[in-house]
Amino acid sequence: MPLDTAREAPGEREEVVVDAREGRVYRQEDDYDHGMPPYDPSAFPPFAVTVDLVVLTVRRHALCALVVRRGESPFKGRWALPGGFVRDDEDLGAAARRELVEETGLCVHDQDAPAPMPGNGAHLEQLATYGDPKRDPRMRVVSVAHLALAPDLPAPRAGGDANSARWAPVEELLGEDGSVEREEPAEPLAFDHARILADGVERARSKIEYSSLATAFCPPEFTVGELRRVYEAVWGVSLDPRNFHRKVTGTPGFLVPAGGTTTRQGGRPAQLFRAGGATLLNPPMLRPEV
Amino acid sequence: MPLDTAREAPGEREEVVVDAREGRVYRQEDDYDHGMPPYDPSAFPPFAVTVDLVVLTVRRHALCALVVRRGESPFKGRWALPGGFVRDDEDLGAAARRELVEETGLCVHDQDAPAPMPGNGAHLEQLATYGDPKRDPRMRVVSVAHLALAPDLPAPRAGGDANSARWAPVEELLGEDGSVEREEPAEPLAFDHARILADGVERARSKIEYSSLATAFCPPEFTVGELRRVYEAVWGVSLDPRNFHRKVTGTPGFLVPAGGTTTRQGGRPAQLFRAGGATLLNPPMLRPEV
């Protein structure tokens, strides 16, 4: 079996009290062997721990999430968030990074370990943890959801299988139809993934307000207009191009000129920028109220 | 944020593939019994899942956290955050609520289920999840930390034992000595609890900026001055009493007059208020920069 009773406990192991905090033991019986390895699977409720990923990008002026087709029951054939088990010797963030690379081939900027080249690669951060006892009908699974923000990518690759993964507009996945209140998305996501996705989207929407994270949706070099269209897609609003321009170029450290210009959007050539070093925006970008 | 909406999953279980998402199985061998119970402990890495609590309050003009003395090794005799195992049939939020009641006797306002009587009881929300493989030397433990904000309480009761639990100023626990940079707190917290506490404190500090959560630190009825002293203690700054008064009384839904007055702070009698229905403050309270 792959789990080689890892966790080498330094020194003392004579006391295998499971609850670290107050010396309470989960198992009611008090008859377990004190000479056993550093954990006793029967002494605590066994949980499986997974990471699920909310990977967001902006494609064709819409906020999209990466979903994969489930090949197994339950929810066979339904769309779900990508994810997988946390390995025995692996930190939660490492598991999320591994899954993200497996799923998208992205290189990852960890939130806590800023990469040398700002503006490229994806942003990854922990989102929240979901542990309802009934969220997976087969067993007790606690899922540590992570949020990833990625620039527009060519095409998802999920184990080489093309039609088992796709970028889907979150509006379509969540049924947040804006105008007329639709009851349900055409095909709801598996498990509690709709809720996880909604939480991730809300986090992204609020976080680009006071941080420079919106640049994670952009290619390494981008124009102010492209950045504005990111904000518009994520928030689902339209912004005044003039005020937006003044705001982002006037915030020190947000954008640094990359030198060239481009006309890929048509019209007058636009300056190219890279993401600057600043992570926190002060004052923040304000989402229009109405 | 993490609402406990139980998504009811249809109950088929004939396939015991462990990785829900992509049909990957953790166990390399492919010889497990398809007729077995809904989980196979050897097919996924066994984790213990706990909840740890960052319980904050304001006492004598200082932000304090609840810590308990560890009676077992490792870290025997050191202070730690209260916490405990998540039970087999228990949601994460329920486990945190249970631990909080056991530890403090508080009744709990769940963030997502606003209680009928605003302003009383504690606030509880999920904070983050910590799963470094080495965070507990005995075994693999993933801890879902929660943040609780409580009004000043008489005295902590930890299993009846008085001197095994206390409210400690976070400044003392974290060694954030303001003026002169001290190296380490006198006695660092057990495990990675210093980091968890720091994250919880930072969350509280930023959250009272844009939400009405500061009232969770106050008794059911309180004065504007008392609320101001909460902000001052949590942020470690001093605020202009005049502008603060105008700001909080002018934000609709933040405070509602409770009718009476009090002179418990000396000076001119102050109006008593209750927390209003508003949860989000717009515009937010601003933390002074310097």
Add this chain to the structure above:
DNA sequence: ACAAAAGTGTTGGGAGTACACCCATGT
């Protein structure tokens, strides 16, 4: 010439800061 997108200037209002000043109590 015209459309389209990039940028700049200007103006009015809302909210924050700083601080002078008044109010109601206890001692």
Add this chain to the structure above:
DNA sequence: ACATGGGTGTACTCCCAACACTTTTGT
């Protein structure tokens, strides 16, 4: 009378929303 904290008024500043206007390309 005086100290203490509660509460109001006012002037100044900064930022933002709105919008008129100019610039530079493609067709």
